[in-house]
Amino acid sequence: AAGVIQSPRHLIKEKRETATLKCYPIPRHDTVYWYQQGPGQDPQFLISFYEKMQSDKGSIPDRFSAQQFSDYHSELNMSSLELGDSALYFCASSLQGRTYEQYFGPGTRLTVT
């Protein structure tokens, strides 16, 4: 079965640079969630979109923004990168805002040097 696709899988950036992470949800899924997992930490919710509208907001820094497009894929834009932004970034998707059935992608490992 098709899963959530994230690209790139690995990304290395320098401090103060920008990064864009992409997420392609499971086919027919219209809801996307973004999470950040630091080393040895549990995943922290950043933001979610349902039918292209922002639905819930977690601990997303002001330097980050995200959107969902008409084909339901989503992009997380990160500016003025800091060393502390180094983490695994997961995208999850679900059908019709079903928060209780979130399926995660493999993650993008962002390293800021």
Add this chain to the structure above:
Amino acid sequence: DQQVKQNSPSLSVQEGRISILNCDYTNSMFDYFLWYKKYPAEGPTFLISISSIKDKNEDGRFTVFLNKSAKHLSLHIVPSQPGDSAVYFCAASGRGGADGLTFGKGTHLIIQP
């Protein structure tokens, strides 16, 4: 303040026996509870979920029990298999409208042959 707590960082169980992973929560507004399995450098894999209006949900070898009055849930895996060795995360969400998940710190389950 950790709203979802997994107090056992690790658990070792013999192959074929029952594995019981525990999770406590503090937020009475949580409506759904989920369990995920995670291997290093991979995204969390959805296992099973339960609504707050139920006290048990079963799927194959996995059963989740919810005790709302104690704000406690547990995941039972019977029988335990070597492939079950992984980190297990308990997660919770609110009203169900594309809400982000709040995760526990995880329990590392080790299945001994």
